[in-house]
Amino acid sequence: MHTITAILVGLLFxxxxxxxxxxxxxxxxxGFGLLTHAVNLFILSMSKSxxxxxxxxxxxxxxxxxxxxxxxxxxxxxxxxxGVTAYMITLVYRILKDAHDQ
Amino acid sequence: xxxxxxxxxxxxxLLPTLLxxxxxxxxxxxxxxxxxxxxMAPLASLGIILSIANKVGIPQVNFVNWIPELxxxxxxxIDGISLFFSITTCMMGALVCAYSHYYLPxxxxxxxxxxxxxxxxxTAMLGTVLSNNIGLLIVFWELTAIASFLLIGFKSSKxxxxxxALATLITTGFTGLCMLVGLILLSxxxxxxxxxxxxxxxxxxxxxQPYLTTIMVLILIGAFGKSAQFPFYFWLPKAMSAPxxxxxxxxxxxxxxxxxxxxARFYPIFGGNSLWAPILITIGVITMVIGAVYAVMxxxxxxxxxxxxxxxxxxxxxxxxxxxxxxxEHDFYQILNHIFYKGxxxxxxxxxxxxxxxxxxxxxxxxxxxxxIAGIAAVISVGAMIGFPGTTGFISKELLLHTILTIPTQKxxxxxxxxxxxxxxxxxxxxxxxxxxxxxxxxxxxxxHIDPPSMGIQLPIIIAASFSLIFGLFxxxxxxxxxxxxxxxxxxxxxxxxxxxxxxxxxxILSGGILTVGAGISWVLYKRKWVxxxxxxxxxxxxxxxxxxxTIQKISTAxxxxxxxxxxxxxxxxxxxxxxxxxxxxxxxLFPELILPFLFKMDDTNTLGSLTAILIGGAAIATLIAKTNxxxxxxxxxxxxxxxxxxxxxxxxxxxxxxxxxxAIGVVLMVLLLIRLPKEDTSQKVDGxxxxxxxxxxxxxxxxxxxxxxxxxxxxxxxxxxxxxxxEATVPLAGGSNAVNTILxxxxxxxxxxxxxxxxxxxxxxxGLLWKKGGSINQ
Numbered sequence: 116m117h118t119i120t121a122i123l124v125g126l127l128f129x130x131x132x133x134x135x136x137x138x139x140x141x142x143x144x145x146g147f148g149l150l151t152h153a154v155n156l157f158i159l160s161m162s163k164s165x166x167x168x169x170x171x172x173x174x175x176x177x178x179x180x181x182x183x184x185x186x187x188x189x190x191x192x193x194x195x196x197x198g199v200t201a202y203m204i205t206l207v208y209r210i211l212k213d214a215h216d217q
Numbered sequence: 218x219x220x221x222x223x224x225x226x227x228x229x230x231l232l233p234t235l236l237x238x239x240x241x242x243x244x245x246x247x248x249x250x251x252x253x254x255x256x257m258a259p260l261a262s263l264g265i266i267l268s269i270a271n272k273v274g275i276p277q278v279n280f281v282n283w284i285p286e287l288x289x290x291x292x293x294x295i296d297g298i299s300l301f302f303s304i305t306t307c308m309m310g311a312l313v314c315a316y317s318h319y320y321l322p323x324x325x326x327x328x329x330x331x332x333x334x335x336x337x338x339x340t341a342m343l344g345t346v347l348s349n350n351i352g353l354l355i356v357f358w359e360l361t362a363i364a365s366f367l368l369i370g371f372k373s374s375k376x377x378x379x380x381x382a383l384a385t386l387i388t389t390g391f392t393g394l395c396m397l398v399g400l401i402l403l404s405x406x407x408x409x410x411x412x413x414x415x416x417x418x419x420x421x422x423x424x425x426q427p428y429l430t431t432i433m434v435l436i437l438i439g440a441f442g443k444s445a446q447f448p449f450y451f452w453l454p455k456a457m458s459a460p461x462x463x464x465x466x467x468x469x470x471x472x473x474x475x476x477x478x479x480x481a482r483f484y485p486i487f488g489g490n491s492l493w494a495p496i497l498i499t500i501g502v503i504t505m506v507i508g509a510v511y512a513v514m515x516x517x518x519x520x521x522x523x524x525x526x527x528x529x530x531x532x533x534x535x536x537x538x539x540x541x542x543x544x545x546e547h548d549f550y551q552i553l554n555h556i557f558y559k560g561x562x563x564x565x566x567x568x569x570x571x572x573x574x575x576x577x578x579x580x581x582x583x584x585x586x587x588x589x590i591a592g593i594a595a596v597i598s599v600g601a602m603i604g605f606p607g608t609t610g611f612i613s614k615e616l617l618l619h620t621i622l623t624i625p626t627q628k629x630x631x632x633x634x635x636x637x638x639x640x641x642x643x644x645x646x647x648x649x650x651x652x653x654x655x656x657x658x659x660x661x662x663x664x665x666h667i668d669p670p671s672m673g674i675q676l677p678i679i680i681a682a683s684f685s686l687i688f689g690l691f692x693x694x695x696x697x698x699x700x701x702x703x704x705x706x707x708x709x710x711x712x713x714x715x716x717x718x719x720x721x722x723x724x725x726i727l728s729g730g731i732l733t734v735g736a737g738i739s740w741v742l743y744k745r746k747w748v749x750x751x752x753x754x755x756x757x758x759x760x761x762x763x764x765x766x767x768t769i770q771k772i773s774t775a776x777x778x779x780x781x782x783x784x785x786x787x788x789x790x791x792x793x794x795x796x797x798x799x800x801x802x803x804x805x806x807l808f809p810e811l812i813l814p815f816l817f818k819m820d821d822t823n824t825l826g827s828l829t830a831i832l833i834g835g836a837a838i839a840t841l842i843a844k845t846n847x848x849x850x851x852x853x854x855x856x857x858x859x860x861x862x863x864x865x866x867x868x869x870x871x872x873x874x875x876x877x878x879x880x881a882i883g884v885v886l887m888v889l890l891l892i893r894l895p896k897e898d899t900s901q902k903v904d905g906x907x908x909x910x911x912x913x914x915x916x917x918x919x920x921x922x923x924x925x926x927x928x929x930x931x932x933x934x935x936x937x938x939x940x941x942x943x944x945e946a947t948v949p950l951a952g953g954s955n956a957v958n959t960i961l962x963x964x965x966x967x968x969x970x971x972x973x974x975x976x977x978x979x980x981x982x983x984x985g986l987l988w989k990k991g992g993s994i995n996q
Binding site: 138149155162182191207 | 837838875927
C-alpha cells in the first residue's frame, strides 16, 4: 500500500501543478486544493505502510500503532490549508469582480 | 593600559564622525565658521593619537573587544607606518578644511553635507591606517571608498560627477574585493586576524609559498586599485569632477596613498617573495610613464594634476619594488614630498578655477598679480614636482635615481632608468605648463571683472608649499622625524643621512639633464601654443571603461527583456521548471539503486487501498479533463471525500473527520464563488502547443520527483523517528491515550496556537476583501 500511496502522491502533484500553471484563476484555486491533498498524503506516507498496525490510541495491549506525528502535522496542515483556500477563493472573487466591474 | 587610554584611541579615530551632527545645527554662526570648526576635528584626533603614542611608546597594540566570535576587534596598531599616515591625513585634512571654508560658496545649505562627508572620510582614513585587525581594516577600507563616492559625487546634478563617483566606487570596490579575499586567506593560513601577529610570523610564512604568492597578488590588486596604478588608474582623472578641495585631499594626500600604505604595511611579509619586485616594478614603471605622458597631453588643469599624481604614485610603487630584503630607505620622505606639493598645487588650481571659471589651461594666465601668495606657493610646489634644487622634490628625485643606478646591474636596469627619465621630463613639462596660468598676460577676463582670491584661501596653500621648501632645505629635520617612525622589516636598521649637496654625482648630472631637456621641450611647446598636447579621447582608458559599462548595461537590459513577461503564471512556470530540473538532476543518479527497486516492491498490497487510490487518481485526472467549472468542482470534491477514506485506511480517524468537514465547507465556498462569479474572459488564455507541452513536462516531472522522494526517504531512513517518544510519553506525561491529540494540544501546543492565528489572519483577510468598496458581506 505504501508504494501505491507514493504513486498516488506523484499523480496528485502532477495534476495540481498542471492546474496551477494554467492562466485561469479558478483553475489555480482548484490546483491549489489538489496540492493541499497531495502534500498531506506526502506527509502521511512518511509513516510507511499502515497494514497490520492500529490507530495511534494508546491502550494496554495495543503495542504496534501507526506513527502519530505525521497525523498531528497533517491535522494542522488541513486547517491551515483551508484557511488559505478560503482566502484565495475570496481573493479570486474580488479580482474577477473588480475586473468585470471595470 | 588604563581604561581611559583604552577607549581614547577609538574616540580619537571616531571624533571627526562624532562631530558631524554638530554641523547640522541650524545656527548661523556655526554655518558661518563651518570650515574652521571642521578643521579642529582632525587636529584634535591627531592630538589624541600622538599623545597615546607618546605615552606608551611605539609599536603598541590598542585593543577593544567588538565581535569576538568572528575574531573582529577594535584592535589598533600604533607604529611608524600608521603614525606617519595618521599625521599626514590629519595635517592635510586640517589644511583642506580651512581651504574649503574659503573655497565653498558662503552660507550654501549644502556645506554641512560637504563637511559631514569630509569628516567621515577622515575617520575612515584614520581607521584604515591604524587598524591592526584584518576585519577592521577591510571595514574601514571600504568606508573610505564609500566616503570618496559621496565626496566625488558631491555635485550630484552633474553627469561628470555621477560618472566619476561611480567609476571610483566600481574600481576600488572590485579591487577591494580582491584584497578582501587575500586578507581572509592570509588570516586563515596564519590562524590569526591580528596584523601585529601576522607580522611576527612573517619570517616563517615562506613555507606556504604557493598560497602566499596568491595572497600577495590579491592584496597588491587592492593596493593598485586604491593607488590608481595601471590598469586601474583611469578612475583618478575621472574623479576630478569632485570639488577641488576634495581633489586636493583624496586624490593627492589621502585616499590614493592608502595603496602605498598597504604596500608598506605588507612589505615585511612579502618583500622577500620572488614576484614582489617584478610586479611592483613593472606596474610602477608602466603607471609612471603613462601618467607623465598623459599629464603633458591634456589642457585640463585638474586632469594634468591627476595624471601627474598617477605618475608619482607609480614611482612610489616602483621604489618599494626596488627595495632590498633589508628594507627601503626614505620612503616616508618621498611620500611627504608628494603630499605637500600636490596638495598645494590642487588648492592653487582651485583658486584659478574659481577665478577664471574654466579648467582649460589655454584660457588661463596672468593670475600672479591677483594671487601672489598662491603664486609663490605654486612656484615652490612646481619646483618640488619637477625636482628643482632646494625643494623636497629634488632630494626625492636624487634618491630615486641613486637607487636605480646602484641596483645590481641587470638587463632591465636600462629600461627602468629610461622610463624614469621619460617620466621625469614629462613631469617637468607638465609642471612648467601649470605655471603658465600664473604668468604671462591676463586671459579670458578683463582686469576690472576679476575677483581677486581672498587672503584666507591662499594661506593653506602657502603652508602646504612651505613644507616642501623647509624639508627641502633642511632634509635632516625630516630624516629625524622619519627616523622616529622607523619600522622593523620595512626600513633599514640604521638611518641614512640626507643632504642637498652630495658632490657632483651621476644622479645630479641626470637631474640637471632632466630639467634642461624638460625646459627646452616646454619652450618649444609654449611657442607652438601647446597645440601638440591634445590627446584623442579614444586613446584614454577612461573611454574604454565607459564603453565597458555601457556594454554591460546593454547586455543586462537584453537579458531582462528576454526573461520578463507580463503574465505571472509564466514566472511560476520558470520557477517550478527550475526547481523540477534541479531536483531531477540531484535525484537521477540515485534512481537505479535507491529508488527504482522499491517502486516494484508491492509486498504490502491491499485491495481496498489500491481501489481507493485508483478512484482518487481517476477523479484527479477528471479535474483536468472536465470542461466546465462545476464539473471540475464535483471531481475535486470526490478527490477530497476519497482522501478522507484513504486517511481511514491509514488508521487516522482524526484526519478523516477533519478532512471531511473541511472539504464540505470548502465545496460550499467554491460553489458560492462559482455562482456569483462574473464571467471570466478566457479568450486570451488559450495555450499554444509548446506551452501545453512545457506545462505537462513540468507537472509530470514534479509528480515523478514527489513519488521518488517518498520512496527514497522512507526506504533509506538514516535516523530514527522521534515518534516512539510520543507514543511512550503520551499516557504518563500528557495523560491522554490518543497520541495525535496529545501531540497537538500538549507536546506541540504552540504549533496549534500558530495554526489558530493563521486562521484568524485568513478570516480577517477574507472579511477585508469582501467588504471592499463599502459593500457588505451579503451583497
